Amino acid sequence: MNSGTTHHITPCQSNFKDYSLVKGTICLGDKSTVNQIGIGTVVFKSPQGYEITLSNVLHVPAIKMHFMSTCTLMQKGALVTFDQRAFKIVHKKHCVAIGYLKDNLYWLDAEGSSLNPHTRGAATSLHTWHQHMGHMSHATLKAHGPSAVKGMDLRSSTMDIPTICYGCKLSKSTCKPLPGSTKTMSRILEIVHSNLAGPMQTKSIQGSSYIATFVDDHSCHAVIYFLKTKNQFAAALQKFLSWAETQTSDKLHALHSDRGGKYMAANVKDILSQRGIEHHLTMPGSLHQNGKDE
Numbered sequence: 001m002n003s004g005t006t007h008h009i010t011p012c013q014s015n016f017k018d019y020s021l022v023k024g025t026i027c028l029g030d031k032s033t034v035n036q037i038g039i040g041t042v043v044f045k046s047p048q049g050y051e052i053t054l055s056n057v058l059h060v061p062a063i064k065m066h067f068m069s070t071c072t073l074m075q076k077g078a079l080v081t082f083d084q085r086a087f088k089i090v091h092k093k094h095c096v097a098i099g100y101l102k103d104n105l106y107w108l109d110a111e112g113s114s115l116n117p118h119t120r121g122a123a124t125s126l127h128t129w130h131q132h133m134g135h136m137s138h139a140t141l142k143a144h145g146p147s148a149v150k151g152m153d154l155r156s157s158t159m160d161i162p163t164i165c166y167g168c169k170l171s172k173s174t175c176k177p178l179p180g181s182t183k184t185m186s187r188i189l190e191i192v193h194s195n196l197a198g199p200m201q202t203k204s205i206q207g208s209s210y211i212a213t214f215v216d217d218h219s220c221h222a223v224i225y226f227l228k229t230k231n232q233f234a235a236a237l238q239k240f241l242s243w244a245e246t247q248t249s250d251k252l253h254a255l256h257s258d259r260g261g262k263y264m265a266a267n268v269k270d271i272l273s274q275r276g277i278e279h280h281l282t283m284p285g286s287l288h289q290n291g292k293d294e
């Protein structure tokens with residue numbers, strides 16, 4: 001533990017549940033002093049969902065961060081443990097809060113504020129504002145923050161954009177779009193996208209429960225065959241190839257499909273290889289990579 005803070009400190013009066021005006025002077029680690037103007041109780045919710053009540057919290061508007069004093073927590077019977085990546089507050093055998101290490105400081109994301117259990121007299125960093133403002137993007141914060149929020153000053157030296165925000169990483173992680181087939185072929189039958197859908201919940205009047213589709217990449221012309229069983233797919237492929245090649249006097253160069261069982265079947269591979277048609281496969285489960293047919 002390396003805390004230099006002897007009291008919990010907040011710069012915001014709005015954080016207090018009860019509050020009284022008590023003037024005083026706080027001595028910072030760099031030997032400078034700042035004015036305390038009030039004292040009171042702050043209640044917040046930890047990321048683990050526990051309501052934590054901090055009493056005798058000092059109101060110091062000049063300090064631009066919230067500080068939680070580890071020694072004060074320990075005096076109240078809480079056990080605070082730190083390791084290389086995080087810290088834990090354990091109270092009455094319950095782990096009531098887990099924070100994380102970032103930029104050599106331990107942070108705790110509380111509802112509506114970020115509490116720092118160490119002392120540092122620094123301007124509010126872009127990252128702290130990012131957390132205050134509901135994890136708004138750094139670019140938007142920089143562009144609109146100072147004009148929209150009173151007291152937001154983003155000109156100081158702590159404006160480096162952090163590479164990772166723990167909260168964003170947890171809640172906003174998304175899958176980047178896969179490289180799709182954005183380019184379109186310049187002639188018909190250069191690539192045909194195919195898919196076999198089914199079995200459908202309800203069979204058609206003629207008893208079909210599968211649909212085989214063939215979509216030309218260049219023209220987007222779609223041909224659909226209704227199949228009673230999956231095994232009819234090879235026949236549908238034959239039928240499509242005969243129809244397409246006769247109608248266009250051209251030959252199919254490549255068939256694009258997923259790795260579904262029917263496309264990997266020996267008889268389908270035979271048809272394609274005998275005609276010299278390349279078989280392009282998309283990743284399993286990546287329907288949008290196909291781009292056309294799905």
Ligand SMILES: [Zn+2]
Binds near residue numbers: 169
């Ligand atoms: Zn964030």
